[in-house]
Amino acid sequence: MTVPSTAQYAARLEELDPALPLAVTLADGTRVCLIRNADAVYAVADRCPHRDFALSGGDVVEPCVLECPWHGARFDVRTGAVIQGPATDALRTFDTHISEGAVWIASSEAP
DSSP states (O other), rough: OOOTTTTEEEEEGOOOTTTOEEEEEEEEEEEEEEEEEEEEEEEEEETTTTTTOOOGEEEETTTEEEEEEOOOOOTTTTTOOOEEOOOSSSEEEEEEETTTTEEEEOOOOOO
16 A cells, blocks of 8 residues: 555554554654554544544554543544533544555544
């Protein structure tokens, strides 16, 4: 896969445990939460839109579903959509690219 020239390095694929989100800070200072599901990696902003707490401390409660550790809001990490409140705003998502075992991130539009 060709990595876009604007993509930023995030992590090595082997650093990602499918059961746990991983917090990373990109070179531009953006805090991102990475979630691995089989061979796919999803990236969302590492902040819950409900109260601005870090989502990387949460749990992957089912494939592609991240739960905020503070108030239990749940999000689909593939789309950023809210699955369960109290959050009402979707998460910002990022495009991911995997090349030679490295995860690269390119930002997408905020929801």
